[in-house]
Amino acid sequence: MARELGKYEYETRTVAVVGAGPVGALAAIYFANRGWNVELYEARPDMRIAENKAKIQNRSINLALSARGLSALKSTGLGLDKYVLQSGLPMKGRMLHIGEKGKLVSQNYGVHGECINSVDRAKLNEDLITAAEKLPNVKVVFNHSLKRADFDKGTLHLENKETNQKVHATADLIIGCDGAYSSVRNSLMRHVRVDFEQNYLAHGYCELNIPAKINNKGEKEFAMDPHHLHIWPRHHFMMIALPNPDKTFTVTLFMPFENFESIHNKDDLLAFFRLHFADAIPLMGEEALARDYFRNPKGSLIRIKANPYHYKDRGIILGDAAHSMVPFYGQGMNCGFEDVEYLDRLLDEHEVMCVKPKNPNNNDLARALQAFTDRRAKDIQAICDLALYNYEEMRHGVTSPLYIMRKKVETALNLVLPKTVVPLYTMVSFSTRPYSRALEQHQRQGFWLAAAGISLSIGAVAGLAVVGLKHTRDLREAKDAVRASLETLARKVALKN
Amino acid sequence: MARELGKYEYETRTVAVVGAGPVGALAAIYFANRGWNVELYEARPDMRIAENKAKIQNRSINLALSARGLSALKSTGLGLDKYVLQSGLPMKGRMLHIGEKGKLVSQNYGVHGECINSVDRAKLNEDLITAAEKLPNVKVVFNHSLKRADFDKGTLHLENKETNQKVHATADLIIGCDGAYSSVRNSLMRHVRVDFEQNYLAHGYCELNIPAKINNKGEKEFAMDPHHLHIWPRHHFMMIALPNPDKTFTVTLFMPFENFESIHNKDDLLAFFRLHFADAIPLMGEEALARDYFRNPKGSLIRIKANPYHYKDRGIILGDAAHSMVPFYGQGMNCGFEDVEYLDRLLDEHEVMCVKPKNPNNNDLARALQAFTDRRAKDIQAICDLALYNYEEMRHGVTSPLYIMRKKVETALNLVLPKTVVPLYTMVSFSTRPYSRALEQHQRQGFWLAAAGISLSIGAVAGLAVVGLKHTRDLREAKDAVRASLETLARKVALKN
Known part of the structure; x- marks a missing residue:
């Protein structure tokens, strides 16, 4: 697309954002707000269509949204922070379930009653895609997975997952928001010397559920206090629970894989729960607990570090693609959202316009991306380390x-x-x-x-x-x-x- | 292939070795010696055919073969150690070229006159492939690159590089000897939680050459003492030279990329050499030096760590695929060869036969591969660290x-x-x-x-x-x-x- 400014004709820049998770959708909105042409590619089908929901293996059901994520949502100027909070559940602190009997101890998160917010990951993602799609300069393309990107040529080699056809696309800038196992990062590593590290924790996780209970009036209500993030700290392992708008809690059991492997049947499981999480059994129900435990996958916890994050003025990785962290500080998505806002500020600082500069020597965009690598790395390192440290704190230190x-x-x-x-x-x-x-x-x-x-x-x-x-x-x-x-x-x- | 032993019929195990570099070819020989059916897959064409040589971008021309590599060659029982040494050049020590005038100082490697051996990488590789091919139970397949391996099914998805056709193969065990950017390792990482790290040095390298000189009788002779590995230690960078059988020296200049980038033309280059490597200029010749410097790529130095190295009884990575190290201890190939001998000893220790065990619970092979991961890791870690440390020693410490x-x-x-x-x-x-x-x-x-x-x-x-x-x-x-x-x-x- 060419546009006229004064007497000159300029060419508008195009960005291809790979991955329409929360971070990718937000990046699309930010670049659209800057006037770029945006193409947002997602390998999975449109999750807003009911029949697709069943097909999609979604990641953990709720997330803790806090100041950084809210700031990035607010800075879109679309009121997204307030909109998202309408369906979020504020959690003012941790509720520890201590000892065999599950004695309750509340620890506030903030000094002045500040809250983090339990939000539904799928709904947040859908809302952000819808917000992006409403912008005139955003095109969202589902069912297209990136095979590889050639940053020098600015080409994306995609596969249409419905037709199995190869599809090519071009962009001035390619942004990888495609998660821990990022294809964009793999391509980046073929263009530039990327220091890269991935480590797995010896601990895994399994998602469980506490259903709503029905009160005397036949209404659903929460089975535990919904204004807390519940923790059963057990030193070498722990269980947590976050409230959902439908009055259920999503429960996550974190423990060493060897513990998961030592539980072979319902009897093993119930004996383990009676010993460590006795107060949770009546809330979950024995049958449902066993069904969820043996049906749900035992997920692994990966940490990924990469550096640099960018290649010239051609590509950059954000969010989990750049830094997968363990979930124990509730900062994974908040940090990814902050990445987007941070990059946006650097584009301002380097006066990167939505039109290509007339002078090819004025590589404003390359300087802005370089600044992201130079200045953001230490923050990413810090939160990745803190997230790991917080596992120790949550399962042990808090007591x-x-x-x-x-x-x-x-x-x-x-x-x-x-x-x-x-x-x-x-x-x-x-x-x-x-x-x-x-x-x-x-x-x-x-x-x-x-x-x-x-x-x-x-x-x-x-x-x-x-x-x-x-x-x-x-x-x-x-x-x-x-x-x-x-x-x-x-x-x-x-x-x- | 089934075979009869006594009154039972047994099925012979098949191993697919991916990568016919020196380590892969040696692994093929070892497994053939154990009685396995061996398929050795190589992405490149057969380098022994003259017309293919020009097509192949070979890695560094000579390597230092020492005790560990020789031990592994000897243990094949094929006399490969003696055969390889026939065309190797023994180097008894370092020859330091100190200061502007290149004052020569010899430092012996061993206390009793022990030598390391400069060998031609391509010739060694060709000799090993030929030795493998002569064994009746080895099939070498060139021009086939691995796209991915499914370890659970024991299938290899390959591409025939000449016809672009997809080819499938099956094996009981898949061994990745396919180097730093290993495809087998990539597939392994989809099967098991692999801790993985890659780091680039801020230093790169460029290969140069010192030709033979012609003596009074019109014969070629070495331009420097051929019984040494020559080093120009310059603290923040260095140059080294290893002798070749054709009386030339392969020279490698190691220095920070920013130094490479600051040399734009022949004048810059000669000024730099006059300042730091004045004694080398007449040996190389100004024209040839400039030609080689600007023609040859500036290579990068990568370190790769991975753990575990194996998956059940289905796959394992050896050599650079498992542990790329910087070249400063001359141990990369020696360590890779030792991996092969080490694994062979573990197969003995766990009584792994070339036929499948009748009792599926007796997973001798899984235990042997697990032992490799458990016991070899600390040695690999040690030599990777030493190799990095030795760069400091070679360019600075020796003086x-x-x-x-x-x-x-x-x-x-x-x-x-x-x-x-x-x-x-x-x-x-x-x-x-x-x-x-x-x-x-x-x-x-x-x-x-x-x-x-x-x-x-x-x-x-x-x-x-x-x-x-x-x-x-x-x-x-x-x-x-x-x-x-x-x-x-x-x-x-x-x-x-």
Whole structure:
């Protein structure tokens, strides 16, 4: 397509986005908003058509949407954040099911009641595809899987899955949003020296279900508190549950593959559940539990790192194609959405227009993509590491007195020094502070808290912390007292070094 | 093929070896020796046919064959080690070209004059294919590239490169010897959770040439000493040269890609060579140097790690397909050959016969392949790490006084305590001690040498070392003295801990 601006005729840039999952659909919307011609290719059939739903092996049913994902949805200017939240379920904290009897302990995620949101992955994806499709410059093509891309020529070799025919397409820019086993990444690795790593956890997962219960009036209601992400932390393994709008919970059991392999029949399974998750059995029902457990696949957890993410001005990978992480920080999709927003800002920063530059030496787009590789890598590295670390925290750490104490102290300090001390979870899930800076600040705070444990009577801080927590009206006083303590600590630490 | 043994009829096992490089051809020979039916598939045409040679982009022209490779050749029982050495050129040490004038310094590889052998890669490969082909139970199939393998079904999906036809084959065991970008490995990764990593060095390489010179009698002769591997160590980069039977040297320049990219024309190139490799210019000739430099590709150096190497009793990867290493220890092919011999020993250990076991529960082959993954990984890891480390040593370490001193001390101690102190290079290149144990012993020795530096007068050891080196007839005396010193050291170290 050519367009006239003033007296010049310009050629509009075309981008081919491979993969119409949530990240790919969002990338299509962002590039359409920038005025590019967008072609969005998806290997699977259109999941919005009822008869196709049964064919599609969908990934986990719900996802935790938080600040970064919401920011990227909001920045589309289409009100997508608010629209998506309408059908999301806010979760204000973790509900731990402790011990054999499943004693309930609630731990808030945020200091000020912030929530993460359980959203239906399929619905979010469908909504984003529909939003993309409504834009005049987006063409969505289903049933086309990428075989390989030639970035230098800007050609995509696709296969029409319905006719088995080979199809060619061309684009100025090819974006791979095609997930952990990305074909675009495979092609990228033939164009540029990509450092690449994939690792599997020794743990796998199996999805189960807690149905809605029927109350006295014959209405469906949640079988557990729906405002929490439920966790059964069992040290070497764990089970979690997220609420769904239909009042059910999607349950996921994470444990070493050898444990899965040691359960051969219903008796083994029920004995295992009676020992570790006794309170969940009546909620699931023995029959349904056994049916789900033996029917559903035992999924594996892969971590993928790649670098660089781009090739010249011709291609880039985003989302899981660039960085598959384990799901324990609920940041996989949030990070993928943030990738899209991050790239969009870099296109602004490098003044990349939707029309090709007249001067071929002005490769604005190559510079923007290079900047993505240069500047985004450390954030991706940080969240991938944090996601792995959080598995340890969720299945074990949350139950340790030290963890609970640190959380309390950080929460209290955050109330009095809201910019200086911020709990890690808050920085990751309730802010858009770069992941790498969140991790750095967490490590600094850890040093201070450790130093506090050594150099000061921890009792003083803990006492203030409790004061800070329970009597926020005395905030100013507590603030001054904690500041004074920290200044003392700072002097002591300075003296020691 | 079925065979009768006693009153039973047995079915002979079939192995498909993918890739007829040196490692694949050797694997074919080993399995043929065990009585298996062997099919050896190679994507390229038969390189022994003259008209095909020009078509083939061969990898580096010569390789350093040492103890492990020779052991594996010898164990075929076909005299391949002696045959290959007939056309190999022994190199007894490194010849350093130091400083602008290229001052020559010889450093022996072994304590007792051991040599590594410069062999022609193409000839070695051709000889091994011919040796395999002569065995009655080996079928070599050229021009067939593997698209994918289904290990569960034991099927190979190949493409005949001459006719573009799809070809299917079946085998009980599929062995991938198809190099760094292995198709067998790609298929393996679809069957089992493979931890995989690939990294590129920021350095690349370019092959150059030093032609034979013509002496007074009109005969060709070597332009430099042919009994050495020549090195121009330049700290951040280096050049090396290995002798060829036709009296030429294959030269390889290793340096950061940014250095390659900063050389745009012949003037840049000659200025760079005059500054760093002045003594090499007259040997190469300015015209030929510039021609080779700008014509030959700038290769990249990739490291690949994978684990596991096998899938059940159905498939395994060996050689570069399992572990691409950088070339700086000259162990890539030696390690690949050792893989083959190692696997052969495990097949013996697990009593794997060439006929299928009558009892399907007796999965001897699965246990043998599992043992390869379990026991070989640490050796592969060790040599991959050593190979990378050796780049630092070759381009920089060899010139440092500390390195030279350690080498002298180790050499001297080795003469008096031949089992206790063995230089690392000797363990790696002149023994078949497992790589991981060689590395461990080297690290232990490093501790002792460091301890010696702290706890004893280094002068005493160094003095003894020189004595040990220069007057081997006084060996017994030196031996006793060093032993006494070491005992003193041992006591001191023991006291400290």
